[in-house]
Amino acid sequence: MQTGGLFNLIIYSKKGERGDYIRSLANKIIQKFPSRLLFVLVDPNQKPDYFQTTVSQEPHPGHPQGMACDSIEIILGESAQQIAPLLILPHLISDLPVYLLWMLDIKENSLSKELERLAQRIIFDSEAAEDLPAFARSALNHYKQAGCAIADLNWARMESWRDLLASTFSPQDQLRALEKSKEIHLTYNMIPSPHLCHTRVQAIYLMAWLASRLNWRFEHLTNDRKDLSFFYTNNSTPVIITLSSASCTSLSPGTIMSMHLTTTDHASFTFTRHLDFPHQITLEITTPDQCYLPSQFIFAKGEAGGSLLKEVLHKGTSAHFLNVLEHISQLPLLCPNGKNSSSQGIV
Amino acid sequence: MTASHPLQEPGISSRITSPCILIIFGATGDLTARKIMPALYNLVREGQLPAQFASVAFARRDKNSEQFRCEMKEKITAFSRSGPLEEEVWNTFKEQIFYHRAEFHDDAGYESLKRLLNELDAKLGTRGNRLFYLSTQPAFFSLICKKLHQHQLLYDEAKIKHRFSRVIIEKPFGHDLASALALQQELRKFLVENQIFRIDHYLGKETVQNILVFRFANTIFEHLWNKRYVDHVQITVAEDMGVGTRGRFYEEEGLCRDILQNHMMQLLALIAMDPPVDLSSDAIHNEKVKILEALHFCPANLFQQTAVRGQYGPGYSGGRAAPGYREEENVSPDSLIETFVALRLFIDNPRWDRVPFYLRAGKRLPKKATEIAVVFKSPPEVLFTTPQMHQDPNVLALRIQPDEGISLKTNCKVPGPSSPIQPVKMDFRYSSYFGMSAPEAYERLICDAILGDRTLFAREDEVMASWKLFTPLLLRWQQETPEPFPNYAAGTWGPKAADRLMATDGHQWRLL
Numbered sequence: 038m039q040t041g042g043l044f045n046l047i048i049y050s051k052k053g054e055r056g057d058y059i060r061s062l063a064n065k066i067i068q069k070f071p072s073r074l075l076f077v078l079v080d081p082n083q084k085p086d087y088f089q090t091t092v093s094q095e096p097h098p099g100h101p102q103g104m105a106c107d108s109i110e111i112i113l114g115e116s117a118q119q120i121a122p123l124l125i126l127p128h129l130i131s132d133l134p135v136y137l138l139w140m141l142d143i144k145e146n147s148l149s150k151e152l153e154r155l156a157q158r159i160i161f162d163s164e165a166a167e168d169l170p171a172f173a174r175s176a177l178n179h180y181k182q183a184g185c186a187i188a189d190l191n192w193a194r195m196e197s198w199r200d201l202l203a204s205t206f207s208p209q210d211q212l213r214a215l216e217k218s219k220e221i222h223l224t225y226n227m228i229p230s231p232h233l234c235h236t237r238v239q240a241i242y243l244m245a246w247l248a249s250r251l252n253w254r255f256e257h258l259t260n261d262r263k264d265l266s267f268f269y270t271n272n273s274t275p276v277i278i279t280l281s282s283a284s285c286t287s288l289s290p291g292t293i294m295s296m297h298l299t300t301t302d303h304a305s306f307t308f309t310r311h312l313d314f315p316h317q318i319t320l321e322i323t324t325p326d327q328c329y330l331p332s333q334f335i336f337a338k339g340e341a342g343g344s345l346l347k348e349v350l351h352k353g354t355s356a357h358f359l360n361v362l363e364h365i366s367q368l369p370l371l372c373p374n375g376k377n378s379s380s381q382g383i384v
Numbered sequence: 385m386t387a388s389h390p391l392q393e394p395g396i397s398s399r400i401t402s403p404c405i406l407i408i409f410g411a412t413g414d415l416t417a418r419k420i421m422p423a424l425y426n427l428v429r430e431g432q433l434p435a436q437f438a439s440v441a442f443a444r445r446d447k448n449s450e451q452f453r454c455e456m457k458e459k460i461t462a463f464s465r466s467g468p469l470e471e472e473v474w475n476t477f478k479e480q481i482f483y484h485r486a487e488f489h490d491d492a493g494y495e496s497l498k499r500l501l502n503e504l505d506a507k508l509g510t511r512g513n514r515l516f517y518l519s520t521q522p523a524f525f526s527l528i529c530k531k532l533h534q535h536q537l538l539y540d541e542a543k544i545k546h547r548f549s550r551v552i553i554e555k556p557f558g559h560d561l562a563s564a565l566a567l568q569q570e571l572r573k574f575l576v577e578n579q580i581f582r583i584d585h586y587l588g589k590e591t592v593q594n595i596l597v598f599r600f601a602n603t604i605f606e607h608l609w610n611k612r613y614v615d616h617v618q619i620t621v622a623e624d625m626g627v628g629t630r631g632r633f634y635e636e637e638g639l640c641r642d643i644l645q646n647h648m649m650q651l652l653a654l655i656a657m658d659p660p661v662d663l664s665s666d667a668i669h670n671e672k673v674k675i676l677e678a679l680h681f682c683p684a685n686l687f688q689q690t691a692v693r694g695q696y697g698p699g700y701s702g703g704r705a706a707p708g709y710r711e712e713e714n715v716s717p718d719s720l721i722e723t724f725v726a727l728r729l730f731i732d733n734p735r736w737d738r739v740p741f742y743l744r745a746g747k748r749l750p751k752k753a754t755e756i757a758v759v760f761k762s763p764p765e766v767l768f769t770t771p772q773m774h775q776d777p778n779v780l781a782l783r784i785q786p787d788e789g790i791s792l793k794t795n796c797k798v799p800g801p802s803s804p805i806q807p808v809k810m811d812f813r814y815s816s817y818f819g820m821s822a823p824e825a826y827e828r829l830i831c832d833a834i835l836g837d838r839t840l841f842a843r844e845d846e847v848m849a850s851w852k853l854f855t856p857l858l859l860r861w862q863q864e865t866p867e868p869f870p871n872y873a874a875g876t877w878g879p880k881a882a883d884r885l886m887a888t889d890g891h892q893w894r895l896l
Contacts (some may be wrong), residue, residue: 043817043818058810069818070817070818071817073401102750109627132667196398197431199391200431201388201393201435202391202429203391203433204400204401204434204435206391207391207392207400207402208402208403208511208546209546212389212390215391250390250391251390276493287644311472314472314475316472316473317472317476319436320435320436322509327506329506329507329508329509330434330507330508331482332437333435333476333479334431334435334471334476335428335430335431335472335476336431337429337430337432351888353395353396355393355396356396357393357396
């Protein structure tokens with residue numbers, strides 16, 4: 038059987054945590070793009086210096102040429118992590134790019150420098166972050182120090198929303214409407230899954246993207262039981278962005294369910310996700326002079342892993358993403374799961 | 385959208401298409417059902433069309449929007465690349481489809497179209513942007529544009545900047561040089577060149593777009609890409625099908641106008657052009673035009689030595705008996721129309737001086753295959769001189785369709801003490817590396833037209849240069865009776881004269 042390889046993909050995670058989810062992501066990738074998969078799984082239940090490498094082949098079901106991908110699994114005890122690069126090196130396919138999917142929190146700068154040096158691109162997973170501003174600061178530090186491209190799975194998951202907003206507000210008069218925003222209300226799905234429990238991150242990313250792109254200045258935030266409100270100023274005009282949680286078992290955790298925007302001159306833009314057809318977004322636009330018929334938009338019908346695929350293949354680092362990280366890094370500590378237990382949600 | 389839009393990131397963000405209405409003239413035809421509507425459906429499915437979008441079918445047959453939607457649902461189910469129809473996508477898309485019954489010459493039809501478009505603008509926020517797709521017989525192109533102009537459906541680009549009106553024109557653009565010039569002159573009364581999108585669906589194919597990437601993003605090939613190292617180039621567009629339902633079209637146009645004058649000239653231009661100064665539309669077109677203008681038959685006007693035409697007779701295709709061209713529907717029983725062409729062309733520039741470019745295209749050939757093969761010169765026979773050490777020339781083959789990919793034939797020592805030489809192939813297949821189904825050419829081209837990107841559309845001077853080359857040949861063929869037709873059996877690689885054309889130069893066609 039022919040083995041194929043477009044790139045080397047190192048997936049670094051903890052054994053047992055989100056294992057099925059990670060496997061399903063990896064399978065989606067190799068179904069689309071044959072590549073060499075290297076799973077590095079830290080197992081706290083093993084002796085600290087334990088390590089084991091297993092090599093196997095993942096066949097492509099239904100591939101016309103009988104293609105297979107090499108899959109290398111490296112299990113490490115806690116202290117054996119330092120030798121991970123040495124275990125990985127012999128298994129890399131030469132001349133092909135190395136992408137590192139880092140599925141652990143990086144607030145303590147835990148990403149090994151040797152691993153970082155191997156990678157042309159590091160894809161973080163902000164889902165693993167307990168402290169989002171600290172995650173943002175660490176990601177920026179890695180970008181500045183390692184010099185390789187960076188991305189984040191949750192940033193990738195927001196791509197369809199970013200495209201829809203860019204498209205909706207693309208003509209100059211519509212852009213002016215966005216610049217006159219007075220209130221934005223974002224609703225996200227707070228129902229977690231065993232794999233995704235930090236349900237607020239995508240909403241925070243979308244908010245931070247808008248605020249950073251439109252040069253809004255963060256002032257303060259308030260938190261009540263259900264809503265988190267961020268107060269910005271656009272020049273001297275106040276803008277409030279409220280993140281509200283809602284429950285929907287049919288949607289993925291953290292999915293943005295709706296966005297409602299009102300402007301200082303009383304125009305309103307409402308984007309609502311169809312709960313039964315989650316790729317379908319209804320857009321309603323009203324102005325004091327006109328009320329348009331609702332229009333429908335289909336988010337790219339990406340399968341699970343679609344956002345990861347895009348991040349793996351995109352080159353370079355998005356300047357918008359860096360802006361978002363800068364913006365978030367300056368926010369107060371946020372509990373990203375939408376169930377902030379502190380009295381104010383701010384530390 | 386300008387590059388400075390704060391929500392868009394050049395080179396990183398997805399391409400943002402503006403709100404618009406696509407109006408398809410001749411919408412009850414095969415092209416709409418097989419290509420355009422499935423392409424629109426997939427664009428909606430991939431989130432590549434704006435929310436504020438509508439398509440209006442303009443045609444003569446009496447039906448309403450609901451009937452047309454039902455028909456399109458069936459067709460999309462049958463022809464979409466993305467498999468079974470997804471109800472969620474279809475339910476969104478169907479609300480964006482409207483049918484407008486009218487005759488192409490009828491002023492009232494255009495007035496009612498205008499009212500419909502204005503209503504849709506008001507209801508859907510499509511902002512007055514219009515993309516007219518002329519999927520009609522060529523005879524209607526100028527009439528439709530004239531009527532659109534008369535009814536203020538085409539905007540004066542010099543005065544109106546905040547909305548667009550563009551026209552996509554299907555091939556063939558003219559019947560010969562004179563008619564192409566006349567058509568261009570007519571169109572220019574109503575449109576500026578930036579509004580005209582001459583579609584050549586070959587340019588929308590991923591493999592064709594990859595030609596420039598392959599040539600100019602890889603250092604190792606570019607300095608071999610010239611007369612010093614290249615012996616000759618073969619371009620083949622082979623179809624195993626007959627003319628099918630296109631008999632009437634073929635009787636008027638023939639294969640040379642259907643395939644050679646447009647698709648194959650674009651392939652040739654891309655494979656032979658010099659690097660553009662940048663990747664802008666104009667820079668690429670400028671280089672292509674230089675090639676098309678430098679093309680010539682040699683010896684000039686002695687077409688019997690440089691061009692072969694053929695017509696298929698009865699034979700076998702896919703293991704079944706196949707009728708000859710003259711037995712096809714809407715074809716004259718004594719037709720002299722060509723269904724096969726083989727040519728030898730030269731490019732009069734320093735890079736390609738005296739390098740022959742052989743082109744062959746035909747219907748009812750043994751298989752469907754489009755390929756560009758660059759055949760390199762043989763190495764000097766100094767070292768490997770014994771018969772068992774015969775060296776094949778290196779061949780770089782770009783397979784455009786099917787089995788899309790690139791292969792390089794090299795010579796290799798067979799293991800063992802006797803050291804015979806054996807040609808081997810290094811083969812790259814798109815399907816092995818990029819398993820996902822690639823977008824259809826029409827998806828890319830419609831999207832580009834909405835964006836106003838003309839890179840993958842033929843420019844006026846390209847079309848005219850191509851007609852300038854082919855018109856004398858077509859005229860000669862019109863005046864001369866060909867050798868007895870049919871002159872090749874269905875399921876064979878064309879007439880013997882095509883092989884002789886190569887043999888006189890000491891070459892032979894590649895067996896595909």
